[in-house]
Amino acid sequence: MAKRNAVTGKNQRANHIVSAVDENGFCLGEKRVNEKSNEITAIPELLDTLNIKGHIITTDAIGTQTEIVKKIRMKRADYVLALKGNQWNLHEDVKQYFDDEDMLGKCAYAKTVEKARGGVEKREYWQTEDIAWLSQKKDWAGLKSIAMTRNTITKDGNETSEIRYYISSLPLGVDEVLRAVRGHWMVESYHWHLDVTFREDSNQTIEKQSAFNLNILRKLAINILRIYQIGKKPMSLRMKRVSIGTNPEKHLECILAL
Numbered sequence: 001m002a003k004r005n006a007v008t009g010k011n012q013r014a015n016h017i018v019s020a021v022d023e024n025g026f027c028l029g030e031k032r033v034n035e036k037s038n039e040i041t042a043i044p045e046l047l048d049t050l051n052i053k054g055h056i057i058t059t060d061a062i063g064t065q066t067e068i069v070k071k072i073r074m075k076r077a078d079y080v081l082a083l084k085g086n087q088w089n090l091h092e093d094v095k096q097y098f099d100d101e102d103m104l105g106k107c108a109y110a111k112t113v114e115k116a117r118g119g120v121e122k123r124e125y126w127q128t129e130d131i132a133w134l135s136q137k138k139d140w141a142g143l144k145s146i147a148m149t150r151n152t153i154t155k156d157g158n159e160t161s162e163i164r165y166y167i168s169s170l171p172l173g174v175d176e177v178l179r180a181v182r183g184h185w186m187v188e189s190y191h192w193h194l195d196v197t198f199r200e201d202s203n204q205t206i207e208k209q210s211a212f213n214l215n216i217l218r219k220l221a222i223n224i225l226r227i228y229q230i231g232k233k234p235m236s237l238r239m240k241r242v243s244i245g246t247n248p249e250k251h252l253e254c255i256l257a258l
Contacts, residue, residue: 017215018042020050021190023183025226027219032212039063044071052077056170058184061086064167066139073141073169080147080180083165090136094165098126098148106130107148108174119155125181127174142169147177193222197238 016033031046033039043063053076059068061084072079083091097103107126114121127147137143147166152159170176194200198218205211225237230251235243244251 016042017212018046019187019190019219020046021187023179023186025186025190026223027190030216030219040065040068043068047071047075056080056176056180056183058082058180066141069143069169070141078142078169080166080168080170080177080184083167090134090167091165093134093136094146094148094167097128097146098165103128103130104148108172110174110178112178117153117155119153122152122154123178123182124150124152125174125178127168127170127172127177129172140167143167144169144171145177147174147181149181190222193237194218197222197241 017030018039019030020028022028029046029049031042033042056078057072058080061082064081064083064087069079083094107128110125112123127145129145131137131146145168147168150161150163152161205214225240230240230243
């Protein structure tokens, strides 16, 4: 789950849209946030429209709310939710746990190393079910484990790191946490395609419902581009869009058959 601001005309408040994107980069649904509300209330409404049984739900930190967790568990799904300042006490408790080297050494651990963004990116994951000490445990439905990730990028001799913390209903099994966290990064890729492939931020549609409808069409187009193959070699979504745009009649019949 992630929030997205769909651009409208100048001097108008943008549409705030909560989207459900799967780990393959397909948008499964969306909900426009009421102007008098926020995404915290929109996320449960979006979840009500989806069959999430047996799946793992991830959100940005703003979605880490006790009522949202109750909704996820009520619909018989699991969660891996990011912790930041909006849950300050819980965040600090989890951080202090993982800051203890002795505790960290007892956690389940996984690591991946790959080339990325012109450098080398090392991603490390820790998970533990040792949460009996956590005073807020009872407030979070189904809470079974906590996790930490550290992403270290080495590029041109410089090294930068980012650490994130999570709560989860998953039992011990760090590979599942790895998959869930990596899957959530697909949301950032999805937003990138809205910005770059479809230049949504440059759009100045004045009427808000029209802007919302165009956002739906762009997401539908991304879904189609992900599954539509042109030729035998892999092609970026942007190049697929260019190819289809230069000869739409050639591709239309194949796209309609998808």
